[in-house]
Amino acid sequence: MRENVIETQDLTVYYGKHRGILDVNLTIEKGEVFGFLGPNGAGKTTTQRVLLDVFPPTTGKATVFGLDCQKDGVEIRQHIGYLPGELALYSNMKASDFFKMYEFLRGENGTKDYWQELADRLDLDTSRKISQFSRGNKQKVGVVAAFMSKADLLILDEPTGGLDPLVQQTVLEIVREVKADGRTIFFSSHILSEIKAVCDRVGIIRDGQLVATQRVEDMFAQRMNRMTLIFEGMPPAGIFKMDGVTELERADKSITLEVRENLPGVLSTAAQHNVMDIETHNISLEEIFLTYYSKDNGGSHV
Amino acid sequence: MFRLLVQELKFRRNTVIGWGLGLCFFPLMYIGIYPSVADEMAGFADLEIYQAMGMSLGTFADWVGSIMIVLLPLIAAIYSISNGTGTLAGEEEDGRLEMLVTLPLPRWQIVTAKALALAISSAIIYLIVSVVSLIVFLAIESQIETVMVGKDLFNAVMAGWPFVFAMGMIAMFLAAFCSSRRFASMISTVILVVGYFGSNLAASTKVLEPFEPFFLNTYLDGTGKAVIEGQGIEDTLVLLGVGLVSFILALIFFQIRKLTVGAWPWQRGKVEA
Numbered sequence: 001m002r003e004n005v006i007e008t009q010d011l012t013v014y015y016g017k018h019r020g021i022l023d024v025n026l027t028i029e030k031g032e033v034f035g036f037l038g039p040n041g042a043g044k045t046t047t048q049r050v051l052l053d054v055f056p057p058t059t060g061k062a063t064v065f066g067l068d069c070q071k072d073g074v075e076i077r078q079h080i081g082y083l084p085g086e087l088a089l090y091s092n093m094k095a096s097d098f099f100k101m102y103e104f105l106r107g108e109n110g111t112k113d114y115w116q117e118l119a120d121r122l123d124l125d126t127s128r129k130i131s132q133f134s135r136g137n138k139q140k141v142g143v144v145a146a147f148m149s150k151a152d153l154l155i156l157d158e159p160t161g162g163l164d165p166l167v168q169q170t171v172l173e174i175v176r177e178v179k180a181d182g183r184t185i186f187f188s189s190h191i192l193s194e195i196k197a198v199c200d201r202v203g204i205i206r207d208g209q210l211v212a213t214q215r216v217e218d219m220f221a222q223r224m225n226r227m228t229l230i231f232e233g234m235p236p237a238g239i240f241k242m243d244g245v246t247e248l249e250r251a252d253k254s255i256t257l258e259v260r261e262n263l264p265g266v267l268s269t270a271a272q273h274n275v276m277d278i279e280t281h282n283i284s285l286e287e288i289f290l291t292y293y294s295k296d297n298g299g300s301h302v
Numbered sequence: 303m304f305r306l307l308v309q310e311l312k313f314r315r316n317t318v319i320g321w322g323l324g325l326c327f328f329p330l331m332y333i334g335i336y337p338s339v340a341d342e343m344a345g346f347a348d349l350e351i352y353q354a355m356g357m358s359l360g361t362f363a364d365w366v367g368s369i370m371i372v373l374l375p376l377i378a379a380i381y382s383i384s385n386g387t388g389t390l391a392g393e394e395e396d397g398r399l400e401m402l403v404t405l406p407l408p409r410w411q412i413v414t415a416k417a418l419a420l421a422i423s424s425a426i427i428y429l430i431v432s433v434v435s436l437i438v439f440l441a442i443e444s445q446i447e448t449v450m451v452g453k454d455l456f457n458a459v460m461a462g463w464p465f466v467f468a469m470g471m472i473a474m475f476l477a478a479f480c481s482s483r484r485f486a487s488m489i490s491t492v493i494l495v496v497g498y499f500g501s502n503l504a505a506s507t508k509v510l511e512p513f514e515p516f517f518l519n520t521y522l523d524g525t526g527k528a529v530i531e532g533q534g535i536e537d538t539l540v541l542l543g544v545g546l547v548s549f550i551l552a553l554i555f556f557q558i559r560k561l562t563v564g565a566w567p568w569q570r571g572k573v574e575a
Contacts, residue, residue, distance in 0.1 A: 015560075016569050052404045055560035078406040088397025090313070104305050105405050 003030040005153055005184045006051060011060035013046050020046040021208040028186055033179050035199030035216065036188040043208040044188040045085050048155050052082060064153065083146035085157035087138060091131035095141050098130060102145050115148040121170055135162040143171055154178060154185045160194060172198050225259040226281040235273040240266060303411040310419035318423045321381050322430035325374065329435035332369045336362060337445035362448040363526030366458060370435065372524035375462040376498060379469040382424050383490040386473025389416045390556065391483035400562055413556045417549050420470045425463055432459040450530055458529040464541035465522050469494060471548035478555035481566045493518070518544065
């Protein structure tokens with residue numbers, strides 16, 4: 001049986017009368033990359049902050065490494081690397097001095113080789129002052145600080161925010177390396193593609209409630225594809241009447257379909273009718289949510 | 303905690319230099335100018351308006367008391383209020399405190415390190431001003447008539463530090479208690495201003511006399527006698543005690559504070575029925 005690194009029981013946070021999260025029950029196992037997916041304000045950051053004892057839950061309980069987040073916060077945080085979503089740094093320092101300070105405050109030694117390696121990979125000039133950095137470079141400083149301690153658990157709040165696509169790929173590559181190292185990552189994001197790229201399991205949070213947790217491959221296996229097929233001439237009606245396919249729109253020489261299954265059948269039929277071009281549309285987070293909500297009226301797959 | 307203290311002191315290095323040098327204008331200007339205004343000042347010895355402001359200008363010792371014990375701590379307290387509110391509420395609002403509290407450090411150590419850094423940095427500022435005061439005094443000593451010696455002046459200036467310490471700790475407590483830095487700064491400033499005018503008015507108005515002990519400036523004696531003989535030990539202990547109690551309150555309220563939320567202590571989250 002695998003060990004749970006994070007476990008929450010009916011975790012609820014209210015900010016005064018405003019709901020933060022409601023009855024969140026979550027388990028994250030050792031060595032897995034858990035993606036926490038949800039739109040802004042859904043409760044991702046709130047959940048992560050409770051785990052780090054930035055503030056206590058209103059009700060419920062959270063444990064990390066089997067220890068209570070409120071009672072044993074200091075011991076827990078010795079084993080956590082954290083990248084906050086709203087990153088704020090000491091801007092008068094050079095990046096290298098910031099990493100030295102971070103190491104010093106964590107009571108660690110000998111992290112220089114690793115933070116320098118990470119900075120090089122992310123193309124971060126550590127000799128420059130943080131105040132001179134763009135938002136993306138500041139984010140790189142945060143990423144390096146979170147990873148440099150080689151902590152057993154990494155809590156990353158939207159780690160690729162503000163980074164260019166190439167650097168995003170490097171960050172995801174580092175996440176994969178950490179996973180290969182047997183360490184655990186709790187990774188919040190609102191970008192489906194990066195969740196798909198690195199996560200083993202995903203939790204979807206909406207309006208403070210965890211509406212689904214499942215393996216990433218299962219989630220994407222159920223997903224919809226939306227595609228627009230452009231033909232030489234308009235093909236006859238009803239050619240895409242098949243299981244798992246819905247015709248959404250028929251225009252001049254194009255047909256837009258929603259394809260849940262039977263993609264090979266769609267492609268083969270399209271080819272028989274002289275398809276000229278196919279446009280596929282990235283599925284939005286909202287559409288994934290809608291899929292979940294429509295499947296059962298309560299909207300819960302947990 | 304020692305590591306954080308070292309870091310907090312490093313953060314304040316430039317501020318200490320800036321404030322230390324800035325406040326040196328007080329002795330450079332006001333003590334340095336004294337030989338040329340000494341005769342005129344003797345004529346202002348008994349003016350009620352100055353007495354109402356807690357000042358007496360008759361002798362060099364009175365002059366030093368009015369400037370370096372009455373006015374200098376008021377200005378230096380602006381540093382401690384700004385630093386005391388900034389180091390907790392300010393860093394919480396700009397997000398840097400989140401980085402700190404998610405390190406493996408207990409909260410009491412964070413508050414203690416920050417309070418010590420504030421106390422030490424303000425003491426260094428005072429030390430710089432005291433040394434410069436002493437140098438200026440030695441430069442003009444031969445041109446003035448006074449029973450004071452250099453040590454008296456040095457001690458008199460340093461004696462204002464407990465007041466600055468107390469204001470800094472009050473500001474830290476308010477930063478841990480209030481919902482935002484704005485409120486903490488506002489209340490601290492009101493305490494400072496009301497304390498100054500309140501103690502002077504209470505000293506000169508019979509009806510306000512019972513309130514005198516509640517004003518912090520009451521415990522700073524700006525008379526020439528206090529400059530030569532030193533501040534009353536009880537008064538100094540009161541200021542240090544206020545600072546210590548405020549620090550303990552800061553510890554308590556920071557421990558229970560919902561960081562990053564910006565709420566008053568009574569605004570706890572409640573699950574709706």
